[in-house]
Amino acid sequence: MSAEIIDGKKIAQSMREQLKERIANLQGVTPGLAVVLIGDNQASQTYVSMKQKACENLGIYSRLIRMPESVSESDLLSTINELNEDSTIHGILVQLPLPAHIDETSVIEAIIPAKDVDGFHPINVGRLQTGGEAFYPCTPNGIMKMLEYQGIDLTGKHAVVVGRSNIVGKPMGQLLLKESATVTYCHSKTADLKAHTKQADIVVAAAGIHNLITAEHIKEGAVVIDVGMNRDSEGKLCGDADYDSCKAKASAITPVPGGVGPMTITMLLFNTVESAERFSKVK
Numbered sequence: 519m520s521a522e523i524i525d526g527k528k529i530a531q532s533m534r535e536q537l538k539e540r541i542a543n544l545q546g547v548t549p550g551l552a553v554v555l556i557g558d559n560q561a562s563q564t565y566v567s568m569k570q571k572a573c574e575n576l577g578i579y580s581r582l583i584r585m586p587e588s589v590s591e592s593d594l595l596s597t598i599n600e601l602n603e604d605s606t607i608h609g610i611l612v613q614l615p616l617p618a619h620i621d622e623t624s625v626i627e628a629i630i631p632a633k634d635v636d637g638f639h640p641i642n643v644g645r646l647q648t649g650g651e652a653f654y655p656c657t658p659n660g661i662m663k664m665l666e667y668q669g670i671d672l673t674g675k676h677a678v679v680v681g682r683s684n685i686v687g688k689p690m691g692q693l694l695l696k697e698s699a700t701v702t703y704c705h706s707k708t709a710d711l712k713a714h715t716k717q718a719d720i721v722v723a724a725a726g727i728h729n730l731i732t733a734e735h736i737k738e739g740a741v742v743i744d745v746g747m748n749r750d751s752e753g754k755l756c757g758d759a760d761y762d763s764c765k766a767k768a769s770a771i772t773p774v775p776g777g778v779g780p781m782t783i784t785m786l787l788f789n790t791v792e793s794a795e796r797f798s799k800v801k
């Protein structure tokens with residue numbers, strides 16, 4: 519078997535076209551996104567400029583707030599408070615990771631849930647479990663859209679999520695559960711990872727370990743979703759799954775790059791447009 523390649527760029531593009539129509543229907547309201555970038559982390563700078571470019575292409579107003587690595591937590595919190603009050607801004611995100619002296623939880627909790635387009639605030643995290651109006655984290659929600667686009671029905675399927683981060687692993691499991699999948703979480707301390715992943719209809723690899731998942735870890739016909747963003751010894755971007763060996767055994771697989779990554783940014787645009795729509799209804 520050779521797997522179908524799930525083309526994240528193509529799905530992202532089709533979703534972005536739909537978003538253009540929603541923006542046109544906003545009648546005079548321009549969705550606004552504020553991105554706070556702290557320090558000089560090269561990867562963060564790349565992701566932030568990709569976000570800004572994507573906003574520009576769609577007609578979303580984007581404001582970049584750059585702060586030095588040495589910024590104090592209280593200055594950062596004051597900036598967030600100003601953005602919370604700014605009616606031209608519908609979405610706020612602080613690019614992660616943060617410098618060690620800043621408490622991530624305090625920063626995330628300072629953003630009002632209605633503008634938390636990353637979906638990291640405890641109110642949004644809680645509503646993912648209990649229901650109600652919420653924003654869902656962009657990477658796992660993007661994966662759900664990819665699975666839907668591919669026509670993969672999740673009801674009764676066994677999904678194994680490898681990784682337990684707040685950004686990807688934990689919300690990924692919740693979203694899969696919402697669609698009636700049977701979910702197993704694995705992580706760095708899981709004994710005999712292979713015994714779990716081999717039973718899975720869908721494996722989501724989000725552990726940040728290059729080549730953690732090989733053909734030996736999956737069953738014939740499994741769907742492999744690769745969230746990894748690692749660099750190999752030559753500096754080439756690669757995922758958590760050994761692409762060539764898994765491709766030969768899986769029924770569908772996401773590449774890195776060009777798989778989950780483009781969907782992460784698209785879901786940020788999606789949440790920002792959604793937020794602008796919600797605010798314009800409140801007015």
Ligand SMILES: Nc1nc2c(c(=O)[nH]1)N[C@@H](CN(C=O)c1ccc(C(=O)N[C@@H](CCC(=O)O)C(=O)O)cc1)CN2
Binds near residue numbers: 564568611613774777
């Ligand atoms: N506040 C947030 N911080 C971070 C998030 C997040 O969702 N919110 N996620 C990651 C980084 N990230 C977005 O911020 C992100 C990572 C990767 C991509 C992407 O499109 N990758 C491309 C390859 C890009 C390259 O060449 O380097 C791909 O996979 O095709 C988009 C967004 C951590 N921080």
